[in-house]
Amino acid sequence: GESVGLHLPTLSVQEGDNSIINCAYSNSASDYFIWYKQESGKGPQFIIDIRSNMDKRQGQRVTVLLNKTVKHLSLQIAATQPGDSAVYFCAENGSGGYQKVTFGTGTKLQVIP
């Protein structure tokens, strides 16, 4: 079955450093990917998305890279700040034909001041 999984459950980063969160997916039919950030007690917050016809997409301080050959995604956060501390989920939406977000297990990012 389809799944989206993460390599590392917890990532600790010094404030000001760059963070890289990795994600693998198994469904080669997936063509739309999203990164979400979830802070304690809140719902997932959309960060950035990428479609399969792209290899890279940049937002404000964030970059998503997609490698379709090895079915791998990564989220890069530049100059990590304490407010970036949260659980990050990679997800794919809609490979089943409808709006259905399939989430990975999540990576907890801890920013060390």
Added chain:
Amino acid sequence: KAGVTQTPRYLIKTRGQQVTLSCSPISGHRSVSWYQQTPGQGLQFLFEYFSETQRNKGNFPGRFSGRQFSNSRSEMNVSTLELGDSALYLCASSLAAKTNTEAFFGQGTRLTVV
């Protein structure tokens, strides 16, 4: 523009009872989907509605049901509650009928079954 609104934010119920959760999507969004989040299982898809029709359903028992109204607001119902139903229930809304669009989440309803 207001975001996705879920009510109530917190709920405590007793085993065997039923519960109804509400979700108001972003104005203009017609797709509403529901998810259950637990520490052990992560975020799991429950079902999705579009124009008052359920289009997709996850692997949950029939005790979990939902509906969508003509104004796109959605409710989900859980009957005969079990302790294992304790979770954060999240609702997401999307603009388009097709896939491959952003899904925006509400803050969730924290359900505790005792």
